[in-house]
Amino acid sequence: MILGIIFLEVMFFAPAKAQSKLFAISKERLFDKIKGGWIAKTIGCTYGGPVEFRHNGTMIQDYTPIKWSKNSVKYYYDTFPGLYDDLYVNIVFVNVVDRLGLYAPVDSFAHSFARMKFPLWHANQVARYNITHNIKPLGCWLNNPHADDIDYQIEADFVGLMCPGMPNSASKISDKVGHLFTYGDGWYGGVYVGALYSLSFSSDDMDWIVKNALATIPTQSDFYACIKDVINWHKMYPNDWKRTWFELQKKWSSEVGCPDGVFEPFDIDAKINSAYVTMGLLYGHKDFYTTIDIAARCGQDADCNAATSAGILGTVLGYSKIPERFRESIYDVMDRPFAYTDVSLNKLCKLSFDHAQKQIVVNGGKIESNRVLINSERPLPVRYEKSFLGHYPVDKLVVNAMLTGEKNVNFVGIGFVQRGYVKCSGNSNYVAKVELYVDGKLLETANLPTASDDCIDNRRVDLFYHYQLPLKEHKIEYRWLNPQNDAQIYLGDIIVYSDHPNTTLYKNR
Structure with missing residues (x-):
C-alpha cells in the first residue's frame, strides 16, 4: 500500500543505472513523516536506555519489565544526556549541511565532529582521535579496530530523512560521512539504515521497505547475508521472533573486530544489531510499542536498536500517528536543545524538512505550493568492502x-x-x-x-x-x-x- 502519495505516470531514465518514478506527497505529510522520524527515534532511544548493554548474548525475558512513563524522556535529558549520542552526532552533520549546503566537503563533516565536546565511545571515539591526529584513511579497519561497530548505523538517520524516496542519494552521502567512522559491515549498517528511512516515504509496507533497503548492500557481504537470513527466518517463523533470535545467535554472534566484544558476550557489531532492528520492524507489524519492545528485548545495544526501529516506523506512520502514550513524553523537551548542541527537536525537524526539499530539487524533483514531486530511485548496491579480511x-x-x-x-x-x-x-x-x-x-x-x-x-x-x-x-x-x-x-x-x-x-x- 502506498500511503499519502500519488504516483504520476512519468518515467525518468538515468544513464546506465536507474529507473526512477516521480511521485507526489503533500508538504504537510512530508513534514509529518520527517518529524515522526526524529521524535520516534528520541522515544525509542529513551525506551531502550534502561537496558542498554545489560543483556548481552541473551534476550530480555518477558517477565523483565522495561518501564515507561510520560516523564521518561525528560528524566534522561536531565540525568544522562549522553544517552542521546544517537541524536547529538546526527545534529553535527545536519548543522554542516545547513551551513555549507548539500555538497559540503568531507573535511567539514570530519572537523565539525572532532571538535565537539561530547562523550563518545567505540568507532566514534576512534574517529575523533584519527581526525585529530590526521590518521588516514579514517574509518578503514587497518586504522580502526572498531570499523565494524554500530556507530554510523545510529547516526545515518539524517541521511535518509533528507533523501525521501531517494536511497541512492542517501548512499552517496553515507559514502562521504560514514567512512569517517566505519568500513565494511560497519559502513553497511549506516547505508542500510539510511535506505530504510528513505524508503519509508515511498511505502507503508514494512516487508517491501526492508527488502528494498537491503538492495543497497552488496550481496557478497556478511551484512547482506545476515539481514537476508532474518527476512527468511521471519517467513519461516512469522509469529515467533524468539526463534529467529536464537537462529541469529547461532550463526552471527561471534564478534571479530571490537576488542571489547571478542570472546565476550558483548556485541556491538553493526550487522547483528541491524538484524535486531530488522526483527523489530518485521515482527512489530507497524505497532509502535511492539516494534520498539522487540528491538530492545533482543539485547545488546538496546537503546540504539529501539531508537532506529522507532525512527523508521515513525517515518512510515508520521508524527501524527505515534501513540499518545509515547508522544506525550516529548512535549516538555520539544524546544529544549539536546545536550552539547543548540538544536532542539523542533529545530531539527525544520532543518531536515528544509534539507529534504533542497535534495528533492537537486535530484530532479519539484517544489510546488502545497506538495512536492519526488524523483524516486530504485535502490542500487554500494561497492563491496570487508573489514578484517583474513583475520x-x-x-x-x-x-x-x-x-x-x-x-x-x-x-x-x-x-x-x-x-x-x-x-x-x-x-x-x-x-x-x-x-x-x-x-x-x-x-x-x-x-x-x-x-x-x-x-x-x-x-x-x-x-x-x-x-x-x-x-x-x-x-x-x-x-x-x-x-x-x-x-x-x-x-x-x-x-x-x-x-x-x-x-x-x-x-x-
Missing part, C-alpha cells in the same frame, strides 16, 4: 600491568590489539608518548592522551594495534618516552589474530 581472533593474552619505562610481550599470529588507557592525576592535558616496536622495528610513536571519567576527551580507545603481519611468533615492545610521576599507562589484555579461525572438534559417538 580471525584466536587468543586473549592477559598483560594487566602498568607500563614503567619498557614492556615486552610475545605472541603468535598475524595481528594484535593492545587494550588499556592513560591516566594522569595532576594534568588532564598530559599526553604520553610511547614507541611501538614489533620484532625490533619501530612501527609507531603514538601520542596517547589521558582518559577522563566522563569520556569527553581525546583518548585513544585502544592503545596499540597492528594487522597484516606474517604468521609467526612476534615480539612487541613498548617504550614510554616521557614518563612522569603522576601519570600511569595501564596495559590490559591483548587480542591476538591468526590467518585461520579456532575450531572445536568433538569425538564422534
